[in-house]
Amino acid sequence: MPTEGVTKIPKDQMETIIATDCGSTTTKAILIEKRDGEYRLVVRGEAPTTVEAPFEDVTMGVRNAVTEVEELSGKTFLEAEGIITPRESDTRGADIYLSTSSAGGGLQMMVAGVVKTMTAESAERAALGAGAIVMDAISVDDGRMPHQKISRIRQLRPDMILLSGGVDGGTITHVSQIAELIAAADPRPRLGIGFRLPVIFAGNKDARGHVNQTLGEMLDLRIVDNIRPVLEEEVLEPAREEIHNLFMEHVMAQAPGYNKLMEWTDAPIMPTPGAVGLGIQNVAKQYKMEVIGVDIGGATTDIFSVFAGTFNRTVSANLGMSYSICNVLLETGLDNISRWLPMNVSEEDLRSRIRNKMIRPTTIPQSLEDLVIEQALAREALRLAFEHHKTLATGLKGIRQARDMGDTFDQKMSGGSLVNMMTLGMVLGSGGVLSHAPRRVQSALMMLDAFQPHGITRLAVDSIFMMPQLGVLATVHPEASAEVFDRDCLVRLGSSVSPVPQEGVKVDNLRGTTAAKVTMAMPDGTERVETVEFGEIKLIELEEGQVAQAHIEPGRRWDVGEGVGRPVDAELEGGVVGIIIDGRGRPVVLEPEAADRQKQIAGWIESLDLYPADALAKYISEGQAV
């Protein structure tokens, strides 16, 4: 969605920027100003979102959040007609006002294609990348009978449908069949009773006539370029752009107060996850590395990744820390949650706590025990969401691979995962449980346990979750967005060094071995040598902005990126946590017996100074008494 140049003020004259994100519960406003030649976050304000009854006007929440910004900055940004743009003086008005939105359930889509792993999957990627929640993906071969597909389409009330299928010039029979099933279902939009549901057709161009004849009258049909013009190519941009257009025209126009908000903003309102996705892609470019971004919320967990230059986003719609916390329990099981706890908690107690969090989603852990349990749940929610992400962040499936002699002995299946944990450069976390953990090292370990990166990886969190605003800002002023991201958004936790055991080596053969010896030239001129045995995790303090030159020698059966047993020289970036050397194996090896495992976890907690020791000891001894 390139919008550079559409604003009233030239980019180089923008000095005051107001941006809001209207989330499902909170509307967050930020003020960015150019000071001494640099764009910086000045203040932020927040207020409850007002899309729902009794207010039913999103601009009330925006006004309240911006009022807080006014109070904190001592400047005026609001007038009766909305946000004052362009700026009238140094203390009145902003040069530009931008917004993102996920209020009212965000953008909910159904996608359809002919073959599940091909066009339907491409349609799913297009919708997810545009910031949608995909409610279902229908395809000819999805295993459901036609009547089941029809009744499913009827039952869903999406904001829009993306229909793909067939390569250009190929048969139109199957994609026509899907279009006819959609027509038979006569689907209704989620918002606006009586409105025609928007459908984007991004399939075989030869089928346009028939699709138009089938759906044109009953639905609001838009036709864009084929998502898979040939099997070997995926072209997602035209479909994504149309999704954004329809999001503005249709979804936003139906949501309470958005017509007014659209008049206030100087660039189109973006779906929040779409803006975060743009932000993550910019991070990958800015730091020239492969990146995983995660946003764990109350209802959903979004994972973004850029590997080998390809951006992917998945949303696990029912994995979250409050509204859908019971679904985390349901999907992973109680044992997988308990395995991260250093103490005994009875099954009934644990279940009741999780259920009570679901029904009272705004409460926060007061006791340390509650915090430890909540962070165990976060590990599992993140892990499951990442598993889901790996299944969709793949190369194109079902295509013929170009082969030469060199490939003869390396016949990889098409459609393999793009996610490579060894080349991964940074994990960037956001969402309350990661951004607001009482100790930053807790966020670092949650991400290490959930994603289990290999080799050297930077760890960071978004300080106040301003990625959405910075994403939409990047569409009009990429440099300002990058500067604020680097200086005010990114909290650098530090780096992890995670040696990986040689494939096929049994755990018993790893016991007693050295995972890695790390020799670091510290910024103060001293040298520090740390040896980490299998099963250990160590923390070395290295402040934010500092770098240590490291020589890492993996053990005989371990790899840190250059192959088994081969040393690596690297710069390790410090942070508010420091350098974590993780010798726990990949996947992390947990003791099978509960008592042994609890001791093991307690040991890691102590090594990293993860929780206040006295309070934790009390819960561990209470649990043992039980």
Place this chain on the structure above:
Amino acid sequence: MAHAYTPGLKVSSREIVRKIRRLPIKGDVFPEVGDMVQPHDIVARTEIPGDPASVNISQLMTVEPYELPDVVLVKPGDQVEKGQVIARKVSFFGLFKSEQMSPVDGVVEMVSEVSGQMVLREPPTPLDVEAYVEGIVRRVLPGEGVVIETAGAFIQGIFGIGGERRGEIKVVASSPDEQISASDIDESCAGKIVMIGSLATSEIIRRAEEVGVLGLIAGGIVDHDLIEYLGYDIGVAITGHEDIPLTLIITEGFGPMRIADKTFDLFKELEGRTASINGATQIRAGVMRPEIICPDPDLVAELKDAPDSIDTEEEEDAGGLGIGTPIRIIREPHFGALAEVTGLPPELQMIESEAHVRVLSARLVDGTEVTVPRANVEIIEG
């Protein structure tokens, strides 16, 4: 933020309640503004289009899609009956014949020469929306439904399952913390909404189902009892559509929970009166909590002469927290305890989990003073 605390659930003996009664798709709306309605009055009606059935003629009869006109015997708009021959293929000079029958009664909607499939649509089904509560129609949403206003007792639960039901209130528990047993549910509970005390077990729910109880109200439920009764687990808090013969409403939370005295006393007061209940719970955008509405006929009658307050009424502020505000603690370590606010320090304080949050101090019923994050209390409203 203006409202850092949970606003709390309504427990009130005298409340004006508005219910939007809306069709899922456009249809006819019957009452007019100012009409008085009874719970079972039909206020709106529509026809849900019949289920479509798709028959892939091309595949079933091994013909190319463009050959459909040669074999299909019906055309769009034709009425067909289940078992009626809708396509016939004759080959080898009449020696071989294959036929395709209609799988449903309905109308031919489409015959596609591109995909080779035929779509038949079953007759539409009428859908009625009842008033659900007695009251006055305050708004007509043209083609969609009505807004009905009623007055009387209004109690919100924290979690529920099962949909709308209506019956007489009966209180079986003798105190707010009593755990009754299944045998306490007898024939006298049939057709009623029964308050059973602090805990609903799967045994009690099954017994209630046998007897023909319409609704159960309890302080708490243990999670595995809920799973055992439903036969599946609830992952996301969106309920109300369960296929069960009764509605269950939990007022406090999961685990055995003493019902707040105010709630229990109100139920005692309402015993013998008729209430409309709904277990539907949605804890996301557009929060919906289960409810018990017990209209008071005298107050409802007064509504007829009262001015329409929808446009003029400001959203009632929950009043906010103040010294002396009665609260309920809704998270460990004092979960479920009732208390009174004794202090509201403005500055952030560090709690045991080391988070820096706004807190309040409160005196529990037993006199103990505690400090709790403001996010972990709800005001007992009414």
